[in-house]
Amino acid sequence: MEGKFFFGHYLIWVMLLLWQIHGYKSCILKERKALLELKDYLISKSSESLEGSVLKARPEEPDLEYGEAIPVLSNYETWTNDTKSDCCRWNGIKCNRTSGRVIGLSVGSVYFREPNSLLNLTFLHPFDAVQSLNLSGERYVQSYSGFFDDVEGYKSLRRLRNLEILDVSWNDLNNSIFPFLNAATSLTTLFLRGNFRDGPFPIKEFSHLKKLKALDLSLNKFSGSMELQELKNLKNFELLNLSGNRLHGFISELTNLPKLELLNLARNNFSGPITAVCEMKNLRELDLSENHFVGQLPLCLGSLKKLRVLDLSSNQFSGNIPSSFSSLESLEYLSLLNNNFSSLFSLNPLTNLTNLKVFKVSSTSDKVQVETEGNWQPKFQLRVAVLRSCSLEKIPSFLVYQKNLRLVDLSSNRLSGNPPTWLLLNNTELEVLLLQKNSFTIFHMPTVVHNLQVFDFSSNNIGGMLPHNISHALPNLVHLNASSNGFQGNFPSSMGEMKNISFLDLSYNNLSGKLPRRFLRGCFQLKYLKLSHNKFSGHFLPRRTSFTLLEVLRIENNLFTGKIGVGLLSSTYLSMLDMSHNCFTGTIPSWISEFSNLDFLLLANNFLEGTMPPSLLLVEFLDLSGNLLSGALPSSQVQGRIFFLNNNNLTGSIPDTLLEGVQILDLRNNKLSGSIPQFVNTQDIKFLLLRGNNLTGSIPRQLCDLSNIRLLDLSDNKLNGFIPSCLYKSSVLRDRHF
Numbered sequence: 001m002e003g004k005f006f007f008g009h010y011l012i013w014v015m016l017l018l019w020q021i022h023g024y025k026s027c028i029l030k031e032r033k034a035l036l037e038l039k040d041y042l043i044s045k046s047s048e049s050l051e052g053s054v055l056k057a058r059p060e061e062p063d064l065e066y067g068e069a070i071p072v073l074s075n076y077e078t079w080t081n082d083t084k085s086d087c088c089r090w091n092g093i094k095c096n097r098t099s100g101r102v103i104g105l106s107v108g109s110v111y112f113r114e115p116n117s118l119l120n121l122t123f124l125h126p127f128d129a130v131q132s133l134n135l136s137g138e139r140y141v142q143s144y145s146g147f148f149d150d151v152e153g154y155k156s157l158r159r160l161r162n163l164e165i166l167d168v169s170w171n172d173l174n175n176s177i178f179p180f181l182n183a184a185t186s187l188t189t190l191f192l193r194g195n196f197r198d199g200p201f202p203i204k205e206f207s208h209l210k211k212l213k214a215l216d217l218s219l220n221k222f223s224g225s226m227e228l229q230e231l232k233n234l235k236n237f238e239l240l241n242l243s244g245n246r247l248h249g250f251i252s253e254l255t256n257l258p259k260l261e262l263l264n265l266a267r268n269n270f271s272g273p274i275t276a277v278c279e280m281k282n283l284r285e286l287d288l289s290e291n292h293f294v295g296q297l298p299l300c301l302g303s304l305k306k307l308r309v310l311d312l313s314s315n316q317f318s319g320n321i322p323s324s325f326s327s328l329e330s331l332e333y334l335s336l337l338n339n340n341f342s343s344l345f346s347l348n349p350l351t352n353l354t355n356l357k358v359f360k361v362s363s364t365s366d367k368v369q370v371e372t373e374g375n376w377q378p379k380f381q382l383r384v385a386v387l388r389s390c391s392l393e394k395i396p397s398f399l400v401y402q403k404n405l406r407l408v409d410l411s412s413n414r415l416s417g418n419p420p421t422w423l424l425l426n427n428t429e430l431e432v433l434l435l436q437k438n439s440f441t442i443f444h445m446p447t448v449v450h451n452l453q454v455f456d457f458s459s460n461n462i463g464g465m466l467p468h469n470i471s472h473a474l475p476n477l478v479h480l481n482a483s484s485n486g487f488q489g490n491f492p493s494s495m496g497e498m499k500n501i502s503f504l505d506l507s508y509n510n511l512s513g514k515l516p517r518r519f520l521r522g523c524f525q526l527k528y529l530k531l532s533h534n535k536f537s538g539h540f541l542p543r544r545t546s547f548t549l550l551e552v553l554r555i556e557n558n559l560f561t562g563k564i565g566v567g568l569l570s571s572t573y574l575s576m577l578d579m580s581h582n583c584f585t586g587t588i589p590s591w592i593s594e595f596s597n598l599d600f601l602l603l604a605n606n607f608l609e610g611t612m613p614p615s616l617l618l619v620e621f622l623d624l625s626g627n628l629l630s631g632a633l634p635s636s637q638v639q640g641r642i643f644f645l646n647n648n649n650l651t652g653s654i655p656d657t658l659l660e661g662v663q664i665l666d667l668r669n670n671k672l673s674g675s676i677p678q679f680v681n682t683q684d685i686k687f688l689l690l691r692g693n694n695l696t697g698s699i700p701r702q703l704c705d706l707s708n709i710r711l712l713d714l715s716d717n718k719l720n721g722f723i724p725s726c727l728y729k730s731s732v733l734r735d736r737h738f
Helices: 008-018 029-045 153-159 175-182 228-233 275-279 299-303 323-327 397-401 422-426 493-497 566-570 590-594 614-618 701-705
Strands: 053-056 068-071 093-095 102-106 118-120 132-134 146-148 165-167 189-191 214-216 223-225 239-241 246-250 262-264 269-271 285-287 294-296 309-311 316-318 333-339 358-363 384-387 407-409 432-434 454-456 463-465 479-481 486-490 503-505 510-513 528-530 535-539 552-554 559-562 576-578 583-587 600-602 607-610 621-623 628-632 642-644 649-652 664-666 671-674 687-689 694-697 711-713
Touching: 146 175, 153 175, 275 299, 299 323, 316 333, 566 590, 590 614
Parallel strands: 102 132, 118 146, 132 165, 165 189, 189 214, 214 239, 223 246, 239 262, 246 269, 262 285, 285 309, 294 316, 309 333, 333 358, 358 384, 384 407, 407 432, 432 454, 454 479, 463 486, 479 503, 486 510, 503 528, 510 535, 528 552, 535 559, 552 576, 559 583, 576 600, 583 607, 600 621, 607 628, 621 642, 628 649, 642 664, 649 671, 664 687, 671 694, 687 711
Antiparallel strands: 053 068, 093 102
């Protein structure tokens, strides 16, 4: 149980209705016809560009612009006119086994062509036996913003008198939906996750839903003070999720909810005491993480005998673990990460918690001292142990007794000597071992083969040779970070046997020599390779490699020589390439433009010569500074935003096109001539550096219109005339000598 299981225990029965499960008796003709009419209606509203696909946003950039479409049919798109097809077996449909009536309906994601579209509820009226209705959308995809019914009006959902579970998550709903929801008085479970963009918390809008047991309003943008006393009329609540909003205030008013089993208030701005939760004796899962709670952990938390999950991370709690925690006999997950513990911190209250599987603690204070030695032997067997930033100088003794660990994080402490590789011997299923930012000095590989997948011992003081048997002892490594140590010697050729490695960082060491061919031809799963700030030498990738999946390659600050190797052509998915501060010679090959995903290209401070390939202006971040490049600047299309081209031998005039849309343009110390070009579509520019060229003529008055400019350097040129008066008032004028 590496992670939390919020709502999982409670929602198993809910998902059985929402998922695509099928009944046994054929559906009735009336409802079959209604399903096909619903399908036609949804198709008529769907966006043609998105129909039949789901837009999947990248985690690091949750935006439609960066999404990538993958073909996934919505449930309703699989419903067929074939009269021999039983609609009870259609995707998203569940029927009663005896009557054949539809009791579960999940249409799948709907993509509306027009913004602010409304969903016509009359197409749902034929399904008056339905118990579970899933109308959820897809994250980051335009969907409907509300309901309408020209006949029944706000009372529309009252027609679905058996409706108990309604999911309208991940749409673009606004407050107009609440009168419709209030009519669905039979509801026991309501999901409104990821909808509303702003506004106050609408708790009063649920006053008519007396049967409501589960409410999920997470990942909206509700703000302001939450009037928690309004919840007092909803005494049947068993699940309440308000995480990921902007709510603030005290939770002391959160009372009179005796049946509550799951409470999630994470990622808000709540503050004050948390003792109110101690009255909720049926709580099984409590998440108050990422708020502004302060003070000591209340003693009364130990009275929550049924509590299985407790997450108090990322607050400002201080003090110690209360002795009453020894009574939390059902506790399986405890996270105290990122708090302000600042004194001797004892783990003794956890000794007898036989069900504890996950324990996490860290402190923002460097004065905390977690107790590491003692004569107590824990009764728990952890799967996850995180003791990060705890000022540890010794490995906590309780870890010696652990045999089932999957993840251990001892990073950012003061541990020294030998890394605790004995953890691998004691825990044969350990997958993640994080030891970075300590003071370990000696490194010995385990004597047995282990299945470890993630190993990070970066930022220590380990010297000597990088173990040559690392690939034999840890053959299944996926992620290895040994950066910022003192390793010397050659690159171990045995690393070529790591068939699963996708992340390898050996930067900031003293490694030297050539990269072994065995490595270049062996690691075909590699996506991230960082060898920067070492003393590697020789020609780099003169032949094809097996790095066909490589996305990030950083070899800056080494001693590589020769031309830019054609072996790079194997890595067509490159998004970042940094070869700066080496000794590369020759020209920049034109085939670099074949990397269609390349956003960052850094070749600075080498000995590259010749002209600049025009295709490089399409790269978002380009650094060619400190080379021997010559010739004119390309006047082709520009898509990049940041260009460092300083300290070369570039000649000719500055093309007008080079200024369009850029944010940083550094052309210092070249041999450019002509006048400063007219400024068109340059409102985004923040740094314009033209120092040390042969520019002539006057300073354009348009410079005064660059509202976002932060640094302007025109010094050491041959400019004449008057300095525009606006520049005298500007703090960005670096030099008045032209």
